[in-house]
Amino acid sequence: MGSIEETVNFDQLLGAPHPEMEINCKEIPRINSVGVKAWIKYFQSCQAKGSKIRFVECSTAIVEQINLISNFTCGGTVESIFVPFSCSGCKSELAGLFKTEDLKKIQLKLPDLKCSKCGSKAVFDDLPEEYFGFLMR
Amino acid sequence: MSKTLLLISRRSEDQAFAAEVALTAGLEFTQVQDSKSGADLVSQSAADIIFVDVSSPELYASFEQAVQETVGLFSDKVNANSIHFLTFDDLEKAQYLVQSPLFGHFIMRNYSDPKEAGQHYGRIVKASLAEKAFGLAQLLKPNSKIQVIKLSVSSQKHNAVEAVKAYLLAAKFQSRMATVVANAVDELLMNAIFDAPVDDLGRQILSTIPRSTVQTLEGKNAVEMHVGFDGQYVAISAINFYGSLDKAKLLSHISKIYVKEEYKVRTSTAGAGIGLATVFRSGGSFFFISESGSRTEVIVFFKRTDNFREFKDQFRFISTQFYF
Numbered sequence: 206m207g208s209i210e211e212t213v214n215f216d217q218l219l220g221a222p223h224p225e226m227e228i229n230c231k232e233i234p235r236i237n238s239v240g241v242k243a244w245i246k247y248f249q250s251c252q253a254k255g256s257k258i259r260f261v262e263c264s265t266a267i268v269e270q271i272n273l274i275s276n277f278t279c280g281g282t283v284e285s286i287f288v289p290f291s292c293s294g295c296k297s298e299l300a301g302l303f304k305t306e307d308l309k310k311i312q313l314k315l316p317d318l319k320c321s322k323c324g325s326k327a328v329f330d331d332l333p334e335e336y337f338g339f340l341m342r
Numbered sequence: 343m344s345k346t347l348l349l350i351s352r353r354s355e356d357q358a359f360a361a362e363v364a365l366t367a368g369l370e371f372t373q374v375q376d377s378k379s380g381a382d383l384v385s386q387s388a389a390d391i392i393f394v395d396v397s398s399p400e401l402y403a404s405f406e407q408a409v410q411e412t413v414g415l416f417s418d419k420v421n422a423n424s425i426h427f428l429t430f431d432d433l434e435k436a437q438y439l440v441q442s443p444l445f446g447h448f449i450m451r452n453y454s455d456p457k458e459a460g461q462h463y464g465r466i467v468k469a470s471l472a473e474k475a476f477g478l479a480q481l482l483k484p485n486s487k488i489q490v491i492k493l494s495v496s497s498q499k500h501n502a503v504e505a506v507k508a509y510l511l512a513a514k515f516q517s518r519m520a521t522v523v524a525n526a527v528d529e530l531l532m533n534a535i536f537d538a539p540v541d542d543l544g545r546q547i548l549s550t551i552p553r554s555t556v557q558t559l560e561g562k563n564a565v566e567m568h569v570g571f572d573g574q575y576v577a578i579s580a581i582n583f584y585g586s587l588d589k590a591k592l593l594s595h596i597s598k599i600y601v602k603e604e605y606k607v608r609t610s611t612a613g614a615g616i617g618l619a620t621v622f623r624s625g626g627s628f629f630f631i632s633e634s635g636s637r638t639e640v641i642v643f644f645k646r647t648d649n650f651r652e653f654k655d656q657f658r659f660i661s662t663q664f665y666f
Contacts, residue, residue: 210500210528211553235521237528238617239553246607265518273620276604289518291649298516298650330650338601 209233209240215247222251231262231287241270241277248279261285262302265331272338283339290318294325305340313337345471346387349373350380350405351395356428358456359463360393366464367391367471377401381408388419391467393426397451399438402427406444415443422446423470423663433597433622433660440593447661459657462575462643466629466661475631475663476639478579483572491567496535496557502567503528506578513571515646519653522624523576526642527567529617530580534565537613538582538638546586549611579641587632587640589662596622596660625654633665 219228236244251258258281263271268286270277286308287300301318308315318327334341347369349360357373364371369391374380383389396402406415413419426447427439439445447470453459465482469475478488489509491502506527510520535557539547548557559565566581596618605616622628625644632638647653 211532212500235525235528237525237532238615238620239532239613241605241616242607245605249607266521269624272601273623274600274605274616275602276600289650291516291651296648298518332651332654335654 207232207234209236209244211237211239211243213240213243215243219247222254222256224256226251226256226258226281228258228260228281229262230260230264230267233264233267235266236270241274244270245274245277245279248281249276252280258282259284263287265289265300268336268339272335275342288315288336289330290327291330292320292323292325292327294320295323297322297327298330299327308337309340313340344368344370345390346370346372347391347393347467348380348383348389349393350375350377351393351428352376353395353428353451355451355453355456356393356395359451359453359460362457362460363393363464363467366461367468369467377405377408380405381412384409384419385412389424390471391424391426392420393428393449395429396427396436396439397429397431402438402442406442409444420444426467426661433593434599434619437597440597445589445593445662447659449659450657452655453657454652462645462657463659466659469629470661470663474633474665475629476633476637478568478570478577478641481629481641481643482570482575482577486570486572488568488570491569493531493535493559493565493567495559496555499528499531499535502531506567506569509569509571510576513576513646515576516650516653518650519644519646522626522653523578523642523644526621526624526626526644527578527580529621530578530640530642531565531567532613532617533640534580534582534638535559538584538586539563540584540586544586549613553613575643575645577641577643579639581637581639583637585633585636585638587630587638587664589664592618592630592662595619596628599623622658622660625656625658627657627659627661629661629663631663631665 261284263286285304290299315329320327347364352375361371423446425444428449469480503524507520507524536548568579570577627643629641645656
């Protein structure tokens with residue numbers, strides 16, 4: 206999908222609302238404020254038409270917006286998110302995909318990951334109360 | 343006669359921070375424990391810079407009352423440009439400050455290293471005491487390289503934002519940090535292009551047109567972006583030549599978040615009204631400098647850190663400097 210900015214046209218990109226919509230957000234590295242406005246306008250119209258919306262593989266940029274704006278998902282469900290990790294050895298940025306249901310089950314106690322580059326331990330790299338804020342609402 | 347920095351606070355971390363600010367800015371440092379003593383000092387000889395602990399509505403009220411009872415809120419001896427509020431909370435939790443007639447500068451007290459934060463902020467204070475605070479060079483460590491990019495058409499914004507991101511990646515910022523900074527630049531440029539232009543009566547000219555509209559950026563509509571990095575902090579400014587920044591509007595936008603209440607899509611304006619608040623919550627600091635009718639510079643600062651957690655939780659401030 207790419208960055209969501211003022212040039213994005215959701216009607217063209219995603220078409221008319223469907224009864225069931227799965228939105229894969231993996232490839233959204235960045236969204237600016239006008240992109241947020243366009244996003245909410247589009248998905249609110251979907252919500253108004255009764256669409257059941259599921260957001261999957263949400264990038265960190267999308268998770269940040271879900272946390273910042275209470276109605277960002279417009280009644281949709283967030284099924285899975287990328288969780289940022291940082292390698293304690295080589296400092297590489299890593300991301301693990303987690304189902305939100307599983308995150309709740311483990312009470313947000315994340316397992317340490319093994320860095321795919323150097324094999325060192327990788328730890329969660331954000332503020333838990335902020336990154337997982339939407340799961341605690 | 344040397345200029346002075348007066349600290350009104352009982353907190354040792356404020357003392358360490360403010361003393362370093364004073365040292366960096368070349369100011370004489372004085373500390374008192376309460377607002378009454380501070381206001382008395384100000385009434386005897388105006389302090390050039392005042393740092394005051396306003397961590398609670400009560401502390402703020404006592405400061406405002408002390409100022410009112412000694413020199414008066416609108417006295418020449420106290421000027422919002424010289425007052426720096428110190429708190430623990432983010433601005434949205436400190437609405438009592440947003441509404442204050444004394445609001446000039448806001449500092450969130452997560453100093454981490456008070457000395458290092460004091461040196462960084464000391465450069466802001468020093469600039470604020472100069473004849474004009476404009477220009478990145480005085481806000482970064484000496485000899486920092488500053489790059490100037492002049493946009494000639496609004497559609498160049500995307501490339502300018504991506505160029506900043508690439509520059510930061512080359513400067514060893516994590517990808518996620520670079521993305522956050524790029525988004526901040528995007529918001530600053532969008533505001534400079536579409537929100538700054540006003541007519542002779544101060545009414546916004548372009549606020550309702552879609553942000554995807556291509557605008558020529560020449561003459562009064564020119565927009566510049568300056569980028570500097572001193573090895574620790576990156577500073578990026580968006581500059582326009584209207585000098586139309588409205589402090590009350592600015593503070594209401596920057597302190598407004600939608601974590602609890604719903605964001606309502608307004609069709610009366612093309613902007614979203616959430617850009618600056620998002621930047622501040624992502625770890626960015628702001629310095630807004632505006633000379634009425636002439637020039638506005640909005641500068642955002644981010645510190646490069648080892649990990650994103652520290653990046654997001656870094657020392658932060660919102661400074662304003664208005665010239666009329």
